Ligand code: SF4
């Protein structure tokens with residue numbers, strides 16, 4: 001076992017392979033506060049990649065209603081329980097020593113799936129990564145418990161006060177998920193055939209269909225359950241990151257080399273998604289690049305957080321946590337960075353507000369943003385996630401996004417312009 005550095009855990013950890021990093025990493029931010037659970041992303045993916053025989057239950061992109069929903073059912077609760085059984089009472093974070101660069105969320109002192117797997121005692125014995133194989137029944141209902149809320153009982157009179165910040169008493173939220181194209185992929189680590197690889201140019205994780213023999217060790221090992229078995233070919237398949245689009249080589253969008261967002265990202269109706277490529281230094285750290293929208297959201301403002309960082313794969317999918325959800329649940333799901341992220345999101349500063357406008361404004365991947373300053377247009381009293389009051393100053397700034405070739409591809413103001421249709425030309429105008 002090699003030792004590798006996981007910045008999300010704030011420490012080194014064991015991994016079956018030596019550290020090796022791509023030049024750029026496919027990454028994304030999902031704003032859960034905006035997701036309406038419409039499943040447009042899910043269908044955009046399915047109609048592109050998984051519409052064939054044997055793929056009926058295969059959803060590379062899925063959106064589940066938390067806390068009860070899950071695809072496969074209970075995927076996260078099951079693994080959390082296994083980790084707790086492997087290291088009872090010690091799956092904790094030490095937040096006393098945080099460092100914005102090397103350990104932004106503190107240090108995780110519990111066991112990752114790679115540390116708990118080799119000592120796993122169970123029917124299948126030791127594992128490279130602690131995991132389990134879901135049953136067929138658990139894959140059968142991708143949207144089970146849709147919109148089912150937790151908490152609050154009529155008998156306890158809780159429904160009257162159920163929808164007030166900072167925490168709703170009756171709550172659910174939509175969690176959109178794809179493969180996280182992890183820095184330390186458990187699917188890759190678990191494969192006995194070395195059929196899974198991570199591309200050096202963009203960090204996308206792929207399964208070589210020629211080498212795969214369908215042992216399903218990747219399905220067992222991936223903590224997010226994002227590799228899926230196809231009975232008709234007897235191989236596993238997974239999200240391919242729409243790599244022709246990332247290469248700027250999509251036959252429909254054009255092949256000028258300008259990377260474009262994936263199908264699920266560019267179809268998002270709720271404008272919750274922003275995808276990017278972040279530059280990776282030789283030692284695996286993120287190259288300092290605060291003008292990259294993703295770097296800015298994740299590393300500068302720390303408003304977007306990894307999903308279950310304690311699993312240890314260093315996922316490259318990041319989430320702005322939902323504001324209304326009980327904090328204990330969010331801490332378990334996104335780690336100790338939740339309070340800071342919610343504080344930032346509740347009252348975004350001038351720059352952050354501008355970058356938040358970029359979600360779903362352009363199909364091309366944005367590599368850089370710039371802000372042109374505008375006049376102050378409002379002062380709004382805001383109650384922060386902590387309950388503290390603050391006045392938010394809003395400026396009508398203009399944010400500009402640039403593509404890979406530093407060409408301007410989007411320009412948008414904070415106050416979006418509105419246009420009234422003249423009533424003499426349109427009968428429905430008021
Ligand atoms: S999310 Fe799962 S399938 Fe995707 S790279 Fe990570 S471990 Fe592999």
Ligand code: SF4
Pocket residue numbers: 034035036037038039040041042063174176267268269270271272
């Ligand atoms: S398309 Fe966007 S808003 Fe709709 S479910 Fe998917 S992520 Fe959520």
